[in-house]
Amino acid sequence: MPKWSWKWITLSLVTLSLAACNATPGTDGSQENTGADQETNQTRNASAGTGNALDDPSSGERKTIVFSAFWPNEQYEQAKKEYEATHPDIEIKLQYGLSTPYSDEGGDEAQLNADMEKYITSTNAAMLAGKGPDLMDLRYLSAEDYTAHRLLDELGKRMDQDQTFDKSDYFTHVLESGRNEEGLFSVPLTFSLGGMIGDQAAIAQTGVKIDDRNWTWNDFIATGQKLLAAKGPYKTVIGNGEGMIAAAGTDFFVRSIVTDNYGWFVDEAKRKASFDSQDFSELLKQIKGMFDDGIIAGGPAYFTNVTINSPTDYLTSLQAFGDQTAFYAKPHATGAAAGAAFTKEYNLGINAKSSVRDESWEFLKYLMNHTSFGFPINKQRYMEDVQELKDKGTIAPDKTGPLQGKEFRVDAAKLDRLEDFVNQAAQERNESGKVLDIVVAESAAYFAGQKSAEDVARLIQNKANTLLNE
Known part of the structure; x- marks a missing residue:
């Protein structure tokens, strides 16, 4: 996956400002993600004539969480499958901004740029119109400006009030690095x-x-x-x-x-x-x-x-x-x-206008507790990854890298020293x-x-x- 310059962050800021100036009540800001169905929960409920299922728990309606990201993600797909299996009353609807496959090895860069611009502008317009996805991966989007416009749910308060959530289970310096005077509006699943x-x-x-x-x-x-x-x-x-x-x-x-x-x-x-x-x-x-x-x-x-x-x-x-x-x-x-x-990765936020904020928070917690790639934000997942490496005993690196695929033994002592750096990560x-x-x-x-x-x-x-x- 290629790394992109400040161009897309700048576009996000500009389009958000323009959309804020042009948005009016009743504007159709529904998010279009390269042809995918981008209806929000509000739109679905209205078109079905059922009202807001969150306000009527007795309705028995299956609730849908629209989860938006630009890049297709196997981890998100797996989490969706596992979560839906244990929560039959919840559907996770994944929507991606990328329309055609792309990698560093090949792909249509012109189409990629068009997808990126469309994803940013349509997401900003939808959010400012009180629509948009319920849960979103904030990569390429301006989390700071979303916060300033009060478009994201305040997660710090949820953490404090949720008796099932214990901050000590996570790498706190990283988890709360985005907190400001107004609160905490996004959390990362992993970091580097x-x-x-x-x-x-x-x-x-x-x-x-x-x-x-x-x-x-x-x-x-x-x-x-x-x-x-x-x-x-x-x-x-x-x-x-x-x-x-x-x-x-x-x-x-x-x-x-x-x-x-x-x-x-x-x-x-x-x-x-x-x-x-x-x-x-x-x-x-x-x-x-x-x-x-x-x-x-x-x-x-x-x-x-x-x-x-x-x-x-x-x-x-x-x-x-x-x-x-x-x-x-x-x-x-x-x-x-x-x-x-450290750098936060897979930074997620919840739409403040979503009708399924509580359900989105429950799924977000699930993602935080079950993500096992990179440096997971969950301490237990990190320790399990380290122990799995120790048990495996050897690493076979990529054949295209500097080690040219030459297998080497896992150094347990070096892994133990890594824990200090992870625990003391302090500068974002x-x-x-x-x-x-x-x-x-x-x-x-x-x-x-x-x-x-x-x-x-x-x-x-x-x-x-x-x-x-x-």
Whole structure:
């Protein structure tokens, strides 16, 4: 599945704003998903002349939850099948935005783009008209703007009032990362981790001690200077790129670090940026200093940036970089929270206007408790996945990857260390949005010696705030 740029997030924001201006009572905003039947529960009940089944429990009518996502998803299909088998009074109606098969290996990109645009605009229009799906995967949609328009159900209150729901069963930092002053309006089913893989054997040769539990970029710079001074096997501390892919120039690193610390510099709920702070101008100076001193450069290095998508991916990534490697938390900006960076995946929300909000919440809980891919939000599912790996004993990686399908043994000790990073995930990464593009574009003048870090920071602040308040 391809990764898409901020283009679609921007489209979501623009079309939501336009739809908000144009929406009027009685507007037909029913969602059209590439030809699929997109009737909402409200529309179905009205056309059938039965009224709202939620208001009349004695009606005995089978209730339908419309669950919308752009990409077809086998996990959703399996969950639907299992849930309906144990809840005969509930039908889960899955609706997808993609009209024709597409993958990185092939597909009609023009049709994909058309599907994406139609999915975003039709979903926004339907939501603003008080219609739309009951439950939705918010990928490519603007959860923040849906929240601002009060289009999503407040899930934090449901969690607090539901006696069957125990927050301690989940990775709480990740679960509640979207909470703001108004509440919590979406929850992820899974997440990924951002960090670094380090060559432990090479680091040991230098005698330099590594403490990544609470290090800032200042701490990392001091450690990097010691590693270079030790004249060990590498001439660079951290590679400019991610995984096996090298990058050129400062763009990648600026984007990567701001992505990891996005919530420290941008409050999307309040539509406010803080790039004019000393912390940000200091961060720019730190990045420039690392490039100037050779701490960041292309080629082999003591550390490599990585994104880890699951326990299996964690072990496979470590193995790809050598037998004696370890995962490390990335340094954080001064003042920001310590801990591994994470990205929420499969973020779901409930339509505030749905007539089956309670039923949708029950199904959402089922998804949270039965999702077993990536890093599951449910702690028990995560522990079961890890134990299954240990019991299996070996991993056969993809033949097209760096290990070329060569089977290797599961390292139980490394899996045990992974649990600390998962439990301490603290910094939510934000990889999308024009704010990051503004940061990268405007900071180039500082790295070229044309403007001071403070001048660039003020310029970024002004442009970011303008964008956030459009």
